[in-house]
Amino acid sequence: MHAKRSSPTRWPAAALTAIVVCTPALALACEACRDAVANDPVGTALSATTLLLIGGPALLMGSIGGWVGYVHWRAGRYAMAPDEGGGPPTEAASQPV
Numbered sequence: 001m002h003a004k005r006s007s008p009t010r011w012p013a014a015a016l017t018a019i020v021v022c023t024p025a026l027a028l029a030c031e032a033c034r035d036a037v038a039n040d041p042v043g044t045a046l047s048a049t050t051l052l053l054i055g056g057p058a059l060l061m062g063s064i065g066g067w068v069g070y071v072h073w074r075a076g077r078y079a080m081a082p083d084e085g086g087g088p089p090t091e092a093a094s095q096p097v
Contacts, residue, residue, distance in 0.1 A: 035043025 033043075036047040037043070
């Protein structure tokens with residue numbers, strides 16, 4: 001069997017990852033990130049604002065998607081009703097003859 005050769009880009013990527021992990025100053029190059037880690041009130045507020053701005057649209061889109069899915073599920077359930085008039089199934093229609 002042949003030995004597996006490593007990719008030529010694997011070693012530089014591993015070295016760069018090791019440098020960033022070992023030197024936190026390079027990983028926290030942004031001043032806002034550095035302040036948030038240092039428990040600065042302004043940095044903490046910026047982090048909370050960022051999380052709010054990320055979470056707000058996600059919550060809104062999830063709510064709209066859930067509502068559309070529920071309406072679609074409900075419409076499909078009513079379309080399969082045994083009576084020909086549509087609408088929710090009644091007790092008389094669901095009992096065997």
